[in-house]
Amino acid sequence: MARPNWEDLNMDCLVNVFSRVGMQSHLLYAPFVCKSWYRAGLHPSCWQNINFQKIESDFLPWYCFDGIPTEFIKSIINRSHGNATSVLLPNYCTEEALRYIADECPALKALYLPYNQCSKYFLVIPELISKWKNLELLRLGSLYNMEKVLEEISLHCKEFCGLYAIRVDIGRDAASAIVNFLPNIKHLHMQGANIDRESLEIILQGCKELVHLDGRDCVGYECDDQLLKLASHITNFQHEGSRLFDDEDDWGAIDPNDFYDSYFSD
Incomplete structure (x- = not known):
């Protein structure tokens, strides 16, 4: 009896398998095995979770200082056909790419904004938040314009439950903004942040629905x-x-992909 071929698998089965593998397999390996694998890899279900941080660190040549090209970002986003639920933005991308993601990812639930994006486009980000009405989880690489960002979240993102503000300065104004705009937040991650006792007490006293606080x-x-x-x-x-008091020698590296992993484990 002849052994079954992988390419003869039911298309739904292939899509189910491919939706669980990383982007490296989608881009470099699976499409070149056979035509059925290529077609399965184009299914929108395979592109619901898009990690540009992984692409940037694993695929991008060291000399590409301008980051991932905008057209490449668009081509990856297009594969989701509007079904992307999580996107980790690269450290460097254009405002055009950022706006394209906002327009083409209406189902987004989890968004990672690295430091460079927060600082460079801090006036643009609050405007884009209103397009992600299903947003549940946001990772901010810095707190530029955070009060305005959180205000937009409170107005437009009714299912929002988790904020990552890692290694940022959380003063009393920022702590008060978290309490005022996200009083029902359930997950707050601020590992390695600069936060004094009074600011922490503001959060502890004001966010009564917290189930996980990473301090x-x-x-x-x-x-x-x-x-x-x-x-x-x-x-x-x-x-x-x-x-x-600070002791920089005690700081370990925080992997951006921890945000991605925690999103899927929660």
């Missing part, structure tokens, strides 16, 4: 019984490594 390795406070009491309503309060 590890923060600078500006040390956890004690009083803070633990204020955080008693939080199922998972992580505070290990937080300290009053």
